[in-house]
Amino acid sequence: MPLEQSEGFILRTHNIGEQDKIVILFSRDKGLFKGVAKGARKFGNRFGSSLEPLSHVRIFYYEKEGRELVTINNSDLLESFFDIQKDLKTTYTLSYFAELIEAFFPARSKDDVLFRLLQSTLLSLQSGADLDFTSLYFEVWFLKISGILPDFKRCKKCRKVFDEIHWLPYKKDGILCSRCAAEKEIEVPADFNTFLNWIKKNPPPKDSSVPFSPELLKSIRKILRSIVVFHMERVPKSLRFIE
Numbered sequence: 001m002p003l004e005q006s007e008g009f010i011l012r013t014h015n016i017g018e019q020d021k022i023v024i025l026f027s028r029d030k031g032l033f034k035g036v037a038k039g040a041r042k043f044g045n046r047f048g049s050s051l052e053p054l055s056h057v058r059i060f061y062y063e064k065e066g067r068e069l070v071t072i073n074n075s076d077l078l079e080s081f082f083d084i085q086k087d088l089k090t091t092y093t094l095s096y097f098a099e100l101i102e103a104f105f106p107a108r109s110k111d112d113v114l115f116r117l118l119q120s121t122l123l124s125l126q127s128g129a130d131l132d133f134t135s136l137y138f139e140v141w142f143l144k145i146s147g148i149l150p151d152f153k154r155c156k157k158c159r160k161v162f163d164e165i166h167w168l169p170y171k172k173d174g175i176l177c178s179r180c181a182a183e184k185e186i187e188v189p190a191d192f193n194t195f196l197n198w199i200k201k202n203p204p205p206k207d208s209s210v211p212f213s214p215e216l217l218k219s220i221r222k223i224l225r226s227i228v229v230f231h232m233e234r235v236p237k238s239l240r241f242i243e
Contacts, residue, residue, distance in 0.1 A: 003060055003073060006030050009118060010055045011098040015041060023051055023072060025059060026101055026118070031110035035061055035070040050077040054085070054094050054122065068107075084125050093135050095238035097121070097142075103232055104146050117141050124204035133210045136217060139224045140199045148231050150174045152193055164190050168223055172230045186226055189219050 008027035143149035156174030
């Protein structure tokens with residue numbers, strides 16, 4: 001078997017047997033895949049700290065046809081992002097990102113746009129960006145990449161342009177104006193599209209400045225996470241800790 005290599009982010013690991021670890025990797029060129037790192041739990045093992053969650057690594061592995069798990073031979077740490085995970089809320093937020101990627105993207109389905117989004121978000125947080133705002137930035141783009149971000153430009157029923165408060169229906173597949181909404185459960189504020197347009201035109205923030213009010217961001221967070229939960233059909237485990 002030839003030794004192969006791939007660059008990616010460690011989404012998570014879990015122990016197997018007495019000395020090994022299962023590694024879930026989001027790779028730039030091969031998408032989401034799993035491998036076993038033999039001896040990764042031994043003292044002084046060859047992997048060092050390269051298998052920590054959200055580490056940017058280059059792994060070297062062997063792959064047998066027909067097997068789900070590859071065998072990870074070694075791993076080079078390219079960027080650790082350890083420092084930003086000293087804060088517990090940041091750790092849970094990054095776990096949330098990883099959980100979304102693992103839940104919504106099938107195995108071996110590569111997506112370079114999502115890879116670059118994750119990388120740029122981590123670099124943004126490393127540079128001191130506001131955690132809550134950066135998290136919303138990631139969520140908007142993640143939903144858009146996944147194809148489940150609804151059309152927020154006009155009412156899905158009467159096609160009225162979104163210029164006042166609208167409502168998010170149960171199926172989370174669009175917005176309804178006050179006249180068309182039978183149940184007014186989740187309010188979509190009039191400034192929501194201003195927020196979306198800013199996100200689409202700007203890279204992730206590099207400092208702690210936030211161009212929107214806390215009240216608006218709280219409302220937007222409720223909208224985005226209700227869409228996530230609806231399509232995931234459960235509340236992400238990491239989201240429970242964040243909230």
